[in-house]
Amino acid sequence: MADVTDWTNYYKVHKERKARDLLIKTFELFDKDNFNSGIAYDLGCGNGHETYELLKKGWQVTAVDNNENVPELMNEISIEFKDRLNIQITSFENIRWTKCDLINANYSLPFCPEEHFEFVWDNIINSLNINGRFSGQLFGDRDEWDLVRHSKEQAIKRFEGMELEYFNETEKDDKTATGELKHWHLFDIIARKIK
Template sequence: MPDYINYPTKNNVFERDWTAYYSAVVGRPPRDTLLTALAHFEAEESAASSRLAVDLGCGEGRDTVELLRRGWRVLGIDGEPEAIARLLNRPDINQNHLQTQIIRFEEMILPEAVDLINASFSLPFCPPEYFPNLWKKIVLSLRSGGRFCGQLFGDRDSWAIYTSMNHHTRQQLDLLLQPFEVEMLEEEDHPGKTALGEDKHWHLFQIVARKR
């Protein structure tokens, strides 16, 4: 279940208490979209030690840790210094295969020929005016045969009222995924809870896609 936290806003700007969020999700397993993407890679013939993943909005590292455990090299990117501090303080990571960067989505530069870009519940928090360029960066950064996995929020999500976030219709999503072979696409549209148990309507797309 999705696990972001909803807080009062001003001028339709979504505000987050990231410290509370990180504490709420401690110990949770890697997300299914990442596990699905990794299963596809493991079915292919390629040495894991040569694979590079970028974890966008890596947070305290629930997905990063799984990538490192499987022998991937990882660049963890997050705009929150606390997220990177928590990640680097984890006892269960191999820092020899980990690089980190504290930077906002609209400012980052991605490496070339990346095998996997993982963005678990992070891309919707990119301001909408910067999202098209961010998505272009993601597509260009991936090598042919590389994968994107993560989530985008739909237009019926209850957070679609926030102008600081980006949301997409199914038709818009189909256009975004044109450079990819879609391996997993699940649409969720249902009431639910945030990490702190607050009521929320979720409309989201769970995505795993292989670049053509």
């Protein structure tokens, strides 16, 4: 398995890229609700491309990552919006939460240590306001990396009581960002809290 603690090469490869399509899709859903900007968390923000997109749209963002290089990476792209940006360099289980309208988590939650996942998940669900959304990925049980993985049923169950607005399963052999071949099994998910 790739070294999932050293993100240096990942950040290099991702230095220049557009915000992820899943976040753009999430914006479209908020637009339909006539809700343009609120309070968001970007969990495992990495280089901060999604954080930047949120800031550009007027959101107030807490960007979370436990990698100490993240503030510098963020500074490169988000300095103009620093009044609306709060950075927490911490692990998911130590996040300081406030109520929020969006929790974005791209390719990050599967890296949460298994023993903290339930606690982190409860915080995610409890922190969302009604009509707030989760947008992000969970890894499937056939993913090659031995991280936090979910069967399709388990992934769907995570959103019990919420409206599952988008759920897309992908399974394929493909390269990682840093070029190794890997068996991917993942779910792209957008869900709205309704009660």
